[in-house]
Amino acid sequence: MTQRRRRSLALLTSGVLALPLLAGCGAGEDEGGPVAAGQDIAATARDRVADGGVLRWAVDTLPETLNTFQADADGTTARIAGAVLPQLFTLDDKGRPVADPDYLEKAEIVAREPKQVVLYKLNQQAVWSDGREIGAADFVAQWRALNGKDSAYWTARNAGYDRIEKIERGKTDLEVKVTFAKPYTDWRSLFSPLYPKQVTGTPEAFNEGARGALKVTAGPFNLGTIDKKTGTAALTRNARWWGRPAKLDSLVLTAVPRSERPAALAAGRLDMAEVDRAGADRIALAQREAGHGGGAHGPGASMTAAEATMSWALAYGADENKAREEQETRARNADAAKKYADEQIALRAFTVRKSLEPAYTQLAMNGASGPLSDERVRRAVARAIDRKALAETVLKPLGLPAKPVGSHLALAGQRAYADNSDALGGQDTQAAQALLADAGWHRGGKIKEPSGAKAGPEGEDGVAKDDGKTPSGPGTGNDGLYIVGQDDRGGDDKPAGAGHGVRAGRPGDHRAHGGLRGAGMLPAEVSLPEGLYAPDGEIVDADRFAPGAAADRPSPVLAPAPLAAQQERALLAQATKVIDDAKRAAARDGEEGADAKDPADAKGPADAKDPAQPPAKVSPAPAAPVKQNPAGAPLAKDGKPLTLRFVLPAGPGSEALRTVGERISQMLRKVGIQTELTKVADESFFKDHIASGQYDLALYSWPATAYPATDARPIFAKPAPAADGSLLVEQNYTRVGTDHIDQLFDQALGELDEEQSRELIRKADARIWAAAGSIPLYQRPELVAVKPNLVNAGAFGLGTPRFQDIGWKKPGAAPEKNGKK
Numbered sequence: 001m002t003q004r005r006r007r008s009l010a011l012l013t014s015g016v017l018a019l020p021l022l023a024g025c026g027a028g029e030d031e032g033g034p035v036a037a038g039q040d041i042a043a044t045a046r047d048r049v050a051d052g053g054v055l056r057w058a059v060d061t062l063p064e065t066l067n068t069f070q071a072d073a074d075g076t077t078a079r080i081a082g083a084v085l086p087q088l089f090t091l092d093d094k095g096r097p098v099a100d101p102d103y104l105e106k107a108e109i110v111a112r113e114p115k116q117v118v119l120y121k122l123n124q125q126a127v128w129s130d131g132r133e134i135g136a137a138d139f140v141a142q143w144r145a146l147n148g149k150d151s152a153y154w155t156a157r158n159a160g161y162d163r164i165e166k167i168e169r170g171k172t173d174l175e176v177k178v179t180f181a182k183p184y185t186d187w188r189s190l191f192s193p194l195y196p197k198q199v200t201g202t203p204e205a206f207n208e209g210a211r212g213a214l215k216v217t218a219g220p221f222n223l224g225t226i227d228k229k230t231g232t233a234a235l236t237r238n239a240r241w242w243g244r245p246a247k248l249d250s251l252v253l254t255a256v257p258r259s260e261r262p263a264a265l266a267a268g269r270l271d272m273a274e275v276d277r278a279g280a281d282r283i284a285l286a287q288r289e290a291g292h293g294g295g296a297h298g299p300g301a302s303m304t305a306a307e308a309t310m311s312w313a314l315a316y317g318a319d320e321n322k323a324r325e326e327q328e329t330r331a332r333n334a335d336a337a338k339k340y341a342d343e344q345i346a347l348r349a350f351t352v353r354k355s356l357e358p359a360y361t362q363l364a365m366n367g368a369s370g371p372l373s374d375e376r377v378r379r380a381v382a383r384a385i386d387r388k389a390l391a392e393t394v395l396k397p398l399g400l401p402a403k404p405v406g407s408h409l410a411l412a413g414q415r416a417y418a419d420n421s422d423a424l425g426g427q428d429t430q431a432a433q434a435l436l437a438d439a440g441w442h443r444g445g446k447i448k449e450p451s452g453a454k455a456g457p458e459g460e461d462g463v464a465k466d467d468g469k470t471p472s473g474p475g476t477g478n479d480g481l482y483i484v485g486q487d488d489r490g491g492d493d494k495p496a497g498a499g500h501g502v503r504a505g506r507p508g509d510h511r512a513h514g515g516l517r518g519a520g521m522l523p524a525e526v527s528l529p530e531g532l533y534a535p536d537g538e539i540v541d542a543d544r545f546a547p548g549a550a551a552d553r554p555s556p557v558l559a560p561a562p563l564a565a566q567q568e569r570a571l572l573a574q575a576t577k578v579i580d581d582a583k584r585a586a587a588r589d590g591e592e593g594a595d596a597k598d599p600a601d602a603k604g605p606a607d608a609k610d611p612a613q614p615p616a617k618v619s620p621a622p623a624a625p626v627k628q629n630p631a632g633a634p635l636a637k638d639g640k641p642l643t644l645r646f647v648l649p650a651g652p653g654s655e656a657l658r659t660v661g662e663r664i665s666q667m668l669r670k671v672g673i674q675t676e677l678t679k680v681a682d683e684s685f686f687k688d689h690i691a692s693g694q695y696d697l698a699l700y701s702w703p704a705t706a707y708p709a710t711d712a713r714p715i716f717a718k719p720a721p722a723a724d725g726s727l728l729v730e731q732n733y734t735r736v737g738t739d740h741i742d743q744l745f746d747q748a749l750g751e752l753d754e755e756q757s758r759e760l761i762r763k764a765d766a767r768i769w770a771a772a773g774s775i776p777l778y779q780r781p782e783l784v785a786v787k788p789n790l791v792n793a794g795a796f797g798l799g800t801p802r803f804q805d806i807g808w809k810k811p812g813a814a815p816e817k818n819g820k821k
Contacts, residue, residue: 031758032094035413036401036779039093039799040353042809044791049247049807055790058261058273059253062226062233067210068193069146071156076233076253083235083251083803084217085193086126086134094413095358095798097188097706102126102243103134105174109187112752115165116180118187124174125242128196128218136169136176141197143167145206152203159710160190183750185757186707194218220246220804231255247807259652265785266346272786272793275352276653277398280783286347350785353794354398357780358704360405361394361657363664364774366696368719368727368735371441371642378736378772379424380435381644381697384671386427390663391778394656398781405776408716409708409765412779413798416708416758421776423769432671441635441642443672635672643674644696647689651682657699660777664697690733701780704798708761709748716768718742736773 063077081087088104089097099107103126111117126134144150148158165181180187196216200206214223220241224234235251256264261273262282275283314326363385371377387404395402405411406419425431635642648654648661658679665675675697680689689695705711714730718737722728727735741764748760768774782795792805 031755032096032410032413032415032417035094035356035798036403036411037354037356037797039797040355040784040795041793042353042786042788042791044809046244046247046805048810049791049805050810051247051807052249053247053808054250054252055248055793055806056252056254056269056271058256058264058270059233060255060258062228062231062253062255065211066214066223067195067199067206069155069157070207070211071154073156076255079253079801080214080223080233080235081193082219082801083221084214084219084223084238085195086218087192087800088120088190088194089188089192090800090802091706091798093797093799095411095704095706096413096415103194107188109752112183116183116187116752118178118180119170120176120178121170122174122176123242126218127240127242128216129222129238129240130216131240132196133173134194134218135173136167138194138197138200139176139178139191140167141200142191142195145200145203150203152207154203154207160184160186164190183752185749185751185754186710189707189710221251224250241804244804246804251803251806261785262347263343265350266343268346272784272790275783275785277656277781277783279785280352280398282344283347283350283352283785286344287351289344290348349787351788353784353786354400355782355795355797356395356400356411357782358411358798359701359780360411360704361660361699361701361777361780362408362774363777364690364695364698364700364734365772366693366698366733366735367773368693370696371644372696374439375772376435376439377441377642380432380439380671381668381673382424382772382775383426383428383432383435384673385664385667385775387421387775387777390660393660393663394778395781398783400781402778405779407762407765408702408768408774408776409712409761411704411798414704414706416761418762418765420762420766420769423766424772424775429671436635436642436671436673440637441672442637443635634674641674642672643676644668645694646675646677646697647685647695648677648679648699649682649685650679654682661699664699691729693727693733693735699777709745709757713742713745713749716741716745716764716773732773734773736771738767738771741767741771 059076059079061074061076063074063080064072066077066080067073068077068081086103087100088107090100092098101123103123105121105123107118107120109116110119120139122134128134143161143164145153146155146158146161147164148155148162163180163182163184165179167176167178169175170177178187178190195210196218198205198216199210199214212226217223217238220238220243221235222238224236226233231254233253235253237246237249254264254270256270256273258274258276258279261270261275262279264270265273273279311326311330314322315330317323363381365372365378365381367373367375367378372381388402391402391404403412404421406421407417410417646661646665648658650658661677665677668675686700690698690700702715715732716737717730717732718739718741719727719729719732719735729735744760744764744767748757748764751757751760782797784795786794789809791807791809792802
């Protein structure tokens, strides 16, 4: 069945913004400016690449279908199609479409009036793997399958194909003439990939024939075996390929979850894998440690002195059951530490190539209802946010350019790109406060608390719950891949636990009597063996730790048998006290910091306007999960506080999104906007919250496209009401749009003067900024772990991989002058 495009109705206020004149961009290579970050693929001439070899390349999952036009197609589907099927137009390193000479000698518009006609001249050597020439019959079959007129075809999209009137053979079998019923500026987006007529000729073949196999292909590789048990899909060199032959004998796509990729790389299962921030940090750390010891990191590195002491006390205490359990735990931890250390040695054989993905992360604002249905409030949110600071939070620690994205519809380097953010304005606290005041939100207003109301998921004790069902934290996934479709620990390169002077698994290495007593871990009445430590804590009796000493000898921190029970009780009590005190202190500091900066729940004087003066503390309101408080009295209107539901994914790979979300909440507090941070399970984040409109604020990413007039229109189309009164949306999950934006997209789509079409796209983008439904933040980082001698592969940035050029560098080949393309 054909997936319907949906549209929805959003409520917008009639505020008018004065839009800046768009700077005219001349046609040519400079249009769109330079890319934010180029490809990092170790670009190497083919004559320096060895013939043969295997590349094991990580993918997220094996594909459910090999038909890219079906709803359950994914990134692996697209990667396979790119290697085994005709791509008439590919993307260069600036994300711009270019004809592939392996398939096309020429493709151009040969008539504009009375109707648009495009003539394709095919490469005379282009044949399918069964020996048949690629020709008009394949174009016709794909058009009929995708034009939306036959509902028997289960297609996910038909954009562009529905504007074609007819397809016919040209003067020769190598010419295909396509006539359009309506002009179509993005005609280059069609027939890439091109499937053989055996796949698209009938609904049965289209729906089922290409889900698990492609019997006929026409690329530098053929599709070999897809093995569900091993999680691999093998691509083998195509003997019938007429272009430059693939350098690799085979390319094995291997399904490995992102959290497991460092271990898979270390074990030799992978040669190349996109990794998250934590994985990239591990590889960088392994390289720094080569030839010399590193700091404490890995399993157990975060253990505090008190926790280590308590672990030792339990393991060698009088309670045999507890001792046995603790010794088993310590053994498991020791095994994990050894495994980690071995992996770190193996990871020294890899390097990380970096660029920026063809996707950007945005702050989405749901304009369908609530405070954000008022355009002034949305604009105030946008003006309160420092986009550059957010970009730096994610990208600067990685050594990547941290310039905020200035367009909803293109990325820097693409011809349609222009920074139109001035249509809304940059960060300005006073402007944001003025917009809120104009919308009727004022400080000091009386807030009515609904009886028994709860603003979010809470336990019986009123503490906000984390709805996430999946683990999070460093090393559990990538950096927040929510493309519709890491652990950011700041800029410090030190791993967790480094620099604390505590060796993992060595609870005895604590520092002499005074250090333990000074830390509150050793009571005065407990004595330790004399002559063991120097005043600075260095071990003096080195013989007791020398090679050959008894391996099972207890740590000298605790005295032997006569005082063991006494010391166990004392140390357990003191260590527990230290841990509890530390937790209470951290909680107290967090509360004091929040109250000092953002006492939203305090009821100060009605005219309190100085955010630096914290009013008296009062008990928090019973509702609101993780409520963030403004820098003064909360804004209110009609007895209701200005509080926005901020929904974030809780699972692995979303650490960066959560970090950015927390930073945004802090920025909004400064203008008096409260947020309720709610973390939800990955599987429900999009379906149950974004798509259904159960949010006010959210962070997710959109992929970039070389064809914004086609691909971006459903994302920003004005919502429209359904017959039953519900909201129908296409992909416009913010529910914000205008007739003018739709008109600009329609004009751009039908404008065959490409420069004028791009100018219309830029105008549409300026209007999207002004409507303030979504705020682009930063281009997503792309981090790819590879073996250093793998060339023409890595972080592809905005470009399309050229699969036949990927391979292993010849031994002794001189390096390219500029391997980072």
